[in-house]
Amino acid sequence: MSPALRRTWPPALRLLLGEEAGELWDAALAPVRGQVTQLRATGTTVQPSGAATVQYAAEVAWADGRRTRESLAATTGARIPTGATVLEGVIDGECVTVGVWRWPLDPALPGLAWASRATAAGTRLAELGLTEGPLRMRLRAYRPGRRAVVEASTGAASLFLKVVRPVAAPRLVERHAVLDGAVPVPPVLGCTDDGVIVLPGLPGTPMRELLARDGAGLPDAEGIDGLLDALPATAARVTPVGRSRPGDAQARIGDHATVLGLVLPAQRARLDRLVGALRAADPGEHPEVPVHGDFYESQLLVEDGAVVGLLDVDTVGRGRRIDDWSTLLGHLALLETILPAPALAVRYRAELEEAALRRWPAAQLRPRVAAVLLGLATGPFRVLEADWAARSEARIALAERWAGPARG
Numbered sequence: 001m002s003p004a005l006r007r008t009w010p011p012a013l014r015l016l017l018g019e020e021a022g023e024l025w026d027a028a029l030a031p032v033r034g035q036v037t038q039l040r041a042t043g044t045t046v047q048p049s050g051a052a053t054v055q056y057a058a059e060v061a062w063a064d065g066r067r068t069r070e071s072l073a074a075t076t077g078a079r080i081p082t083g084a085t086v087l088e089g090v091i092d093g094e095c096v097t098v099g100v101w102r103w104p105l106d107p108a109l110p111g112l113a114w115a116s117r118a119t120a121a122g123t124r125l126a127e128l129g130l131t132e133g134p135l136r137m138r139l140r141a142y143r144p145g146r147r148a149v150v151e152a153s154t155g156a157a158s159l160f161l162k163v164v165r166p167v168a169a170p171r172l173v174e175r176h177a178v179l180d181g182a183v184p185v186p187p188v189l190g191c192t193d194d195g196v197i198v199l200p201g202l203p204g205t206p207m208r209e210l211l212a213r214d215g216a217g218l219p220d221a222e223g224i225d226g227l228l229d230a231l232p233a234t235a236a237r238v239t240p241v242g243r244s245r246p247g248d249a250q251a252r253i254g255d256h257a258t259v260l261g262l263v264l265p266a267q268r269a270r271l272d273r274l275v276g277a278l279r280a281a282d283p284g285e286h287p288e289v290p291v292h293g294d295f296y297e298s299q300l301l302v303e304d305g306a307v308v309g310l311l312d313v314d315t316v317g318r319g320r321r322i323d324d325w326s327t328l329l330g331h332l333a334l335l336e337t338i339l340p341a342p343a344l345a346v347r348y349r350a351e352l353e354e355a356a357l358r359r360w361p362a363a364q365l366r367p368r369v370a371a372v373l374l375g376l377a378t379g380p381f382r383v384l385e386a387d388w389a390a391r392s393e394a395r396i397a398l399a400e401r402w403a404g405p406a407r408g
Helices: 011-016 020-032 118-127 166-179 207-212 221-229 233-237 249-263 265-280 321-338 343-357 362-376 388-403
Strands: 034-046 052-062 067-076 085-091 094-102 136-143 147-153 158-164 196-200 289-291 300-303 306-310 317-319
Touching: 011 020, 011 034, 011 052, 011 067, 011 085, 011 094, 020 034, 020 052, 020 067, 020 085, 020 094, 034 249, 118 136, 118 147, 158 166, 166 196, 166 233, 207 300, 207 321, 207 343, 221 306, 221 321, 221 343, 233 289, 233 317, 249 265, 249 321, 249 362, 249 388, 265 362, 265 388, 289 321, 317 321, 321 343, 321 362, 321 388, 343 362, 362 388
Parallel strands: none
Antiparallel strands: 034 052, 052 067, 067 094, 085 094, 136 147, 147 158, 158 196, 289 317, 300 306
16 A cells, blocks of 8 residues: 555554554553464455454464464444453554454354354354354454354355344344245244344345356346245345445445545545536435345345345335435446446346336436445455455446436
8 A cells, every 4th residue: 555545544453454553553462472473454344434344364373382373353443342442552652442353253243163163163053053063154244343254164064153243133034034935044943142134045146246157047127026026025124234235325425435435535526526416316206115135136035036035124114215226227237347248237237227227217326336336445445455445436437327318
């Protein structure tokens, strides 16, 4: 990363992504007689306030001569969880309060400590009557302080341990219960007080994989609409999560633009123009219905032209159908720019877009897709791609194209 660019960042980012992070971790590990010998940031999340969370891959030397590979996390601001080791870091004379922890001892996700370890997970799952015998564990996803997904495989079958903050577990269980039998969501097999929800694996192939291959068996627009129509009315009455409607990307354009402007200050004027255009767009009048809230190709398992699995229902609730469609179209539009052979994804997105435009005016649909793409423009920095700045700017440009009228 350019030193000149880094100097423009908020203090939390300069500290956690700079050389000073090593000193911070040495101070954190000193009480247990550890010292960082290698430290590499692998992911980050930035808040509009400038607070940040960063994950690291590290090598730690211990006083007994061992060297171990460790996964570490540090966070600032209001998201420092109770139980984190709290330190004061200094960057350019400014003090930053930081909460740190080592994997898997995430203080916000107490269930992760056992759900990530084969022996402990085997014991707990046996107590729940779900499986016996040795397990192979594979981490599928982890967002420090927020959630994790661990696959526990016996060889014959897999269970997925979704680890959330304990306070969030009842809301997620509620959503699975409401949807069970109406749409193909995995049933909850077990739930623990420390926030671990046990789900079975489902059949089918992720839609994203089909789009990267030959596309055989992709559902048509009618099939996708049928899936969304099958969401039961009770799904619109579940306990709300967050302040905005599920899937309403337009409600978050200000936050996304602010975050992008923090890490790419040269783009702020451009982002201001884009936000202004999106806010000026006609939102239209749309009924509130049950929605998925994060509806895109990686959430859909497909078999023989039908969706046989619907994943990650954390955001299900009351929203607008046009927003679920906009989310899917936005992700597909981005996928076209990522796949090495995108022709199939281009055709499929065009088919779905044509179907969506038979229901909603382009002047209402396209700005919503642009808002989704603006949110996705934060992705390259979040995973710290080597050329994250150029990739983020390319995604901003893609959002700008969707914010304007369609080209023939």
